[in-house]
Amino acid sequence: xKITPRPAAAIMSxxxxxxxxxxxxxxQAGGEDTSASEAGCKSADVRLVGQVRxxxxxxxxxxxxxxxxxxxxxxxxxxxxTYDGDSTKQQEQISQLLAxxxxxxVMNVLPNGDSDTPPIVKGADQAGAYLVTQxxxxxxxxPADYKTWISHITYNGVESGQQIGDALATAxxxxxxxxxxxxxxxxxxxKDRFAGLEASLKKNSGVKxxxxxxxxxxRAEALTVTKTLLxxxxxxxxxxxxxxxxxxxxxxxxxxxxxxAGKVAVVGIDAVPDAITAIQGGKMTATVSSDGTWQGGIxxxxxxxxxxxxxxxxxxxxDNRAFFAKQFLVTKDNAADFAQPKSNPADYECGNxxxxxxxxxx
Numbered sequence: 001x002k003i004t005p006r007p008a009a010a011i012m013s014x015x016x017x018x019x020x021x022x023x024x025x026x027x028q029a030g031g032e033d034t035s036a037s038e039a040g041c042k043s044a045d046v047r048l049v050g051q052v053r054x055x056x057x058x059x060x061x062x063x064x065x066x067x068x069x070x071x072x073x074x075x076x077x078x079x080x081x082t083y084d085g086d087s088t089k090q091q092e093q094i095s096q097l098l099a100x101x102x103x104x105x106v107m108n109v110l111p112n113g114d115s116d117t118p119p120i121v122k123g124a125d126q127a128g129a130y131l132v133t134q135x136x137x138x139x140x141x142x143p144a145d146y147k148t149w150i151s152h153i154t155y156n157g158v159e160s161g162q163q164i165g166d167a168l169a170t171a172x173x174x175x176x177x178x179x180x181x182x183x184x185x186x187x188x189x190x191k192d193r194f195a196g197l198e199a200s201l202k203k204n205s206g207v208k209x210x211x212x213x214x215x216x217x218x219r220a221e222a223l224t225v226t227k228t229l230l231x232x233x234x235x236x237x238x239x240x241x242x243x244x245x246x247x248x249x250x251x252x253x254x255x256x257x258x259x260x261a262g263k264v265a266v267v268g269i270d271a272v273p274d275a276i277t278a279i280q281g282g283k284m285t286a287t288v289s290s291d292g293t294w295q296g297g298i299x300x301x302x303x304x305x306x307x308x309x310x311x312x313x314x315x316x317x318x319d320n321r322a323f324f325a326k327q328f329l330v331t332k333d334n335a336a337d338f339a340q341p342k343s344n345p346a347d348y349e350c351g352n353x354x355x356x357x358x359x360x361x362x
Contacts, residue, residue, distance in 0.1 A: 040309020041104035043074060048300050049097060051081040052110045057246055058272035059292045062341050066296030067108060069343040074304060087112045094120050098127040105129040106307050108299030111136040113186035121149050130307050132299035136187045143321040150306055150313055152322040154361060157189050160288040161196020163329050164267035167286035168239045171265035175206035176238030179229045181222050181251060182214040183243040193243045210236060215247050222250030230258050239265040245275035245287055252283055271330050271338050279335045289328040293341045301348035310350040319360040326356045
């Protein structure tokens, strides 16, 4: 079957703090099971919440749009939460959700960093709220150890980082200097993608990494960092590797301001609309799609299926509790296929929610 590709400082409340301090799930603690009954929730009683950093990032905006589309398909409305990359604000929002009626609460969450995931997971588990997380978590934190943490979805960042690194190497003829824009360093995505670049550099020995600096997945920060590195390295920069498209787009703006537009190859990850347009126009070389629209819908769909009793956590295969999802390399040859982000309702049917599993996260 063909898969249709589509684009990407206050104190926490006492309830979540308690969850952190206990350091264990309700099941591990032997406490009362506060999750929804085996009979499941009525569809109308399910509360759907999607939480990302911000809507100014086009990838995360597409995530929320996908959540809206899924919610509409089941006659509900998604509550959209954004925390502006502020871990404290994220935890406060989660705390407020968990302080209310959580019996039929479904959350699809993008933790700000790996260290932000444990308190979210433990708080949701104690409250009995259904949770799907994506991208960031510590390696030793596993959904199978909790009752209502259904799944963790991520992507093989080493693979995507190497894919765009190889594409960049090809674009510059296999030789020359490049600079790298790293993401938020306390995230598995940033770490893995840079490891992928390192693997690409080992493979493409004629390419030299001149410099690398974190720009925190931000277009504005990438603009500033790129301008600095272009001043430092000048015409030695033949290519720019960016850990996401927002930074790649910031790099393109810096190249434009420096009079180097079209003279330096640029790659990114996320397949956001502006990046797809840039690839089609020859301004950008490649990106990788994790399909933010699908991500926003699938996290809620998995939770909804469990909350309504159409899917039981006990029946979910171990490999589907924490997994890599399929991703797609996008170049000028296939960019048109990714130009219009959209949802396919069939993806969210309870029998199909794990159709894009590419392999277990071990």
